[in-house]
Amino acid sequence: MSYSGFSQDKFVIQNKKQSDKIKFKLINNLVVIPVEINGVTLSFILDTGVSKPIIFNFLNVADTLKIKDTEKIYLRGLGEGESVEALKSRNNIFKIGDAIKLNQDLYAVFNNKLNFASKLGIPVHGIIGFDLFRDLIIEINYSSGYLKLTVPEVFKYKSCKKCERFNLEFYNGKPYINAEVKIEERKIPVKLLIDSGGSDALWLFENDSLGIKSSNNFFVDFLGHGLSGSVYGKRSKVNAFFLKSFTLKNANVAFPDSTSVLFAKQIKNRNGSLSGNMLKRFDVVFDYQKAMVTLKKNRHFKEKFSHNKSGIELEHDGVRLVKEVNKNNITGKSIFENNEMENNNKIVINTQYKISLKPAYTIVELREDSPAKNAGLLIGDIILSVNNKQVHQYSLQQIMEMFYDDAGKKIKLKVDRNGKILTFYFQLQKLF
Template identity: 30%
Template sequence: MNYTYSKYYFWFFLLLLTLKTNAQFQILNQKRSVKLKFEVFNNLIIINGEINNQPKSFLLDTGVNKTVIFNSLSPQIDTTNIKEIRVMSLGNEKSVKAYLINATVNFKSFVNPKANLYYITDKDWQLSNKLGIDIDGIIGYDFFKNHMVKIDYTRKIIKLYNPKKFRRQLRRYHKTSFQINAGKPYLKAQLTTDQNTNKNLDLLIDLGASGSFWLIETDSIQKPIINYFDILGYGLNQPIFGYRSKANSAKIFGTKFKKPYYAFVPKSQINPASFKDGLVGAEILRRFKLFINYPENKLYTKPNKFIKDNFNYDKSGLILNYAGKTYTTVYRQKPYRNTQNLNKTPYDDLSSEKDTSSSFISVDNIIIIANIRPNSPASNTDLKIGDRILSINNKAISKYNSQEINQLFSQDGNPEIKLKIQRKNKRLKVKFRLKSIFE
């Protein structure tokens, strides 16, 4: 996966400071359940809700134990009389300033009237430029902790149940126990690599990680023999370096997967307190219908139609960043009739004069090369960090969403990729062929 957001994971380690409130999410009107629709973006779940009656979009992430919001709320919140805290990220970096506030958060009739929110104004923590779509916040533990939550990836529906009113028998589902540590759920799994078989791994259940597995370096978890070096993610400003490889097999939820891809993270690259043995991400979780029961520490899974999907990975070596949009006013041409020339051509009905009364706004995404993986197809071209991509395979970049770009750069075989880029005032054409590392 080549977009920074699709392969980069964010964890938040917040100081143990909370506002005094007993408020929590509740299903209003004594309903048995609440149904929500969601979108899937590079395996990540995006849900729409409200903060203080303002529409907002959230990334649903079991890998965070606090609800985090970003700079999109700045016109609505006065931070002068709010408690200031410090926030740290995945890497070993300096903390940044954040504010601890209370606000009403609701997803239809699933409401928390006084939710604790960690409001981060630092621009490096804005997810929108990593995801390529508007994201106002991340929600995890507070969403799950008191309810049974059903996630159906095929229908793109979440259903939240009052656990006291949940009567459904899940006999056809595989039941897995998990433990909650610091608001994050961990389960046991097995992964067989080219080094050894790692049994009873403690893996974080992470809906906010789009890949399959991460393994963290320990005495028993060693760097894979067959691998390629890559940027696995970002902390605040610094990249998290590691290696990608293919496991021989993985066994989880009573299901055995053959040759899934995984990331190996050297312990020098992360805060040691952030993990146990690693994580299982959404590339695995999306292949199941899920019932997640935090009150009883149980996860129920049943394979869905995605269970046999291939495991794909980026074969280009490009790491892209969404840097915003450009807005251009385009004026239509004034039509006119050539009544003087009887031998007129079809072009005579067109005028080069702008019609200022008839125009439209052209919106283009700004997609920048953030990094280039060493020894990759892209590294053997003239592409440079900072180049802006204008088109891929003769199709304007505005015609793609980030998920389509990921799929294009992860496709099977070794098709040719043609890019048109802008570097300062120059426009250049570059082409290369995708190349598989493991086959």
Template identity: 45%
Template structure:
């Protein structure tokens, strides 16, 4: 099955004083480990999390140190405790946004990991709607608060996360593994790698380990560190931060070296400096390793002992690093009323109703139509000079049909899969623009 790659990066900067408390997760069935299945959406891990008795879906994200609720629609049912208003700021061009800090909350991850005194941040407005972009209901993000209490093994092939108690876990000898140290800045994990821009330019880089970013690699331009955008690139929408869109340049570098493992011809994104001004001022990092890279390994992430183990995942390791060749970004936005043709009844040629078709009998079907509401999918961003833009597609268009099929038969993941497929694939769109229907045709085209 083809796996799509949407660019989402979420890095949260909490502007408040840390509170010392017994905010700790533990396995509550006296076992030394707990295995949790996750849903893999756009390379991201979605896990079940219960907050004060309310069942929700969260992203598991090493790129954030705190637990964050993004969907304010569920607030009334969460029974948040000890509420305090604060201001926060994240990646993306924008001002500080209002948020709430709440302590002493009861959290259950899966069925057997519990924290009865957990601190949560709630974005009130100006935040990010992951559900509309990803096409999957996402209520929040959980990261460092959970990772700090366990040794965590991630298997992207089986879609399973195994949580181990640090004091009972024993490392096995593994000649095919690479064990690297983790360093921490503002409670976020960093790993040292080598970015090979060419045969003559290699840069030792400290990169944020970010399971919540589905891109392969982000690098921050830095002349002193010899990090610069390769000659072949294009300007692109890179993702959505906490308080705004993130734009930059998309390119490729020769390879990324993680210990003894080399990932060749990897896509690399270079975010605009304006989008990253806060990040660069607070952290001495060169960029980010996202899940498009991380999924190519079996990972053992060990916050307590400050180390990480990489082992090649043969299912994903040799996959080509791809990108959106259409130039279209989409999201759910509202609903549309559709009329669907359905079978109401059927009879034999003699007028007798039957429950199944019998050999030699003619079946006459009686059709009807059912009106129903389906999610609308809108073009939210379009890359300049991309195949879609050159064909005439515009930001704000609502998709009605794609390659002859009604838009409601596609998920956002299905659409992005189409846009990442092989060069030369023909795409036919029918869109609604201010009440008028337009048809556009184009072919996917590689630039890099």
């Protein structure tokens, strides 16, 4: 393939339409897209909250990509831990659909704890954001599951009476939007980072002087992983969240611990983040060159905001051996005879079953005083079955969705605890 004539310092689309559509997977409210780097196809989270592409090198992906022109740096993100070590690499070839850039910088982070694959249940190798959004107009069609990339010079806005357009502000290459929240009957203006790389709906930084604070109806929970460690905080509700004419009532909100977001709060007047569980309720057009974002309600808009009613957080933790019925052998027996031996020995092999490698799902977080914790489950337990159905028949996301079901639903879990098989029962409990 000839790259002659292409710009070296930005993404260009190499087709006559100057536009391309890409299917994506929506996993836990995150957009996962295929990204080709130096000829190797990987899976990346599309993250408006990140400045440069980051590869999580837990599988030595950087070696496969043959990254070059590197220098050691340190990155800082959410969490209470220290900065993480990374290699900055220049002059990498990035290709997303028909969009290509020939000299893309990237960061390879060497930290085994930063493994999105285990948390999402599918291979995810990194995150990408600002450089792609800066060069192209990005349409995220959450309702149909595709991404549309268009060269700004050929993009045409359609008349849309049901849309709302917002001006964006940028700090360090990240987009901020102005919105309003209603807390204890008080309407409060807020400036929020648009963070498509977060799976929650809304994060707010508590500020008593502004009236941004949790109600008395909250619970303390694990909120997620940042570059610098785990993030914990309060989960609650706001009376309403407003994006101009769009109103979302009883929206989920998280108030992260101040120590976890100390670095993020340094951005002038930032009050929190607007993330995936809110964004997915719209089809979104990002136009960074005009500093504008367009929102249109989609089929997810009226979905109820739910929360984890079990207290369990799971991760994909390697594989385990599973005994399965072999559908290709009905009798289940294979007989071999040795007629040369006097006693005519027979060897009978039962082929009714086969042994397969299946994903293992392990409890990695357990909320205090939660139904699962009170039932006796422990961190490190490996889930074998949910309500009498083996877990390898589900994706990680499907299992977690069961824990967001209606309050009162009965859950039966069979687990492996250090080789001992145990069974636990509990009911999902609504906390607000």
